[in-house]
């Protein structure tokens with residue numbers, strides 16, 4: 001029994017449909033036919049509820065990701081009044097291309113009690129991909145906090161694609177059945193292969209965050225560092241500063 005329907009040139013087959021494919025399919029394609037949907041998603045590290053389809057002979061699923069259509073608008077004090085606007089794009093992500101484990105198109109959420117695990121995840125992935133990884137310390141509408149690692153497929157060695165909207169929030173689009181909106185409390189990103197010190201761009205970003213009460217951190221291999229930017233009351237002067245946070249630190 002095969003159920004299928006066409007969406008955007010992709011089609012959908014109920015996994016575990018009982019067809020006896022054994023030798024003619026390999027890897028993700030064969031597994032897709034043979035395994036139940038939840039087993040498949042676990043094996044390939046897919047988000048819960050990922051709607052796996054076949055398109056052009058490839059197993060994959062659609063993710064919503066953000067694209068830039070933003071620009072910055074400054075008022076007379078040099079403060080940002082509009083930071084960015086985001087557009088949604090649908091991307092078909094093939095399964096199994098990255099060793100079947102971790103997918104740079106996904107969001108990964110770690111509850112506050114798994115904060116350290118989140119940072120270790122980021123450091124490990126940065127080594128594999130030789131790119132910055134970025135996460136936000138977030139709080140959902142029920143007050144639950146955690147670290148949301150955002151997709152890094154567009155990141156570079158010294159650049160992270162931003163996901164904060166102009167209201168200081170971020171949307172997790174990974175589960176196609178339910179977007180989750182969070183308030184952002186802080187941002188943290190890695191610096192692969194170089195020093196912990198903030199770059200010029202980091203200070204600029206921290207300056208923008210200042211107005212949304214978002215703290216800015218850099219995650220080094222053995223230390224956290226806070227980028228601190230603040231204004232004096234009498235003048236519209238921006239002070240750049242940074243300091244190391246030593247030991248086991250929770251950023252919440």
Ligand SMILES: [Zn+2]
Nearest residue numbers: 191198199202
């Ligand atoms: Zn940086």
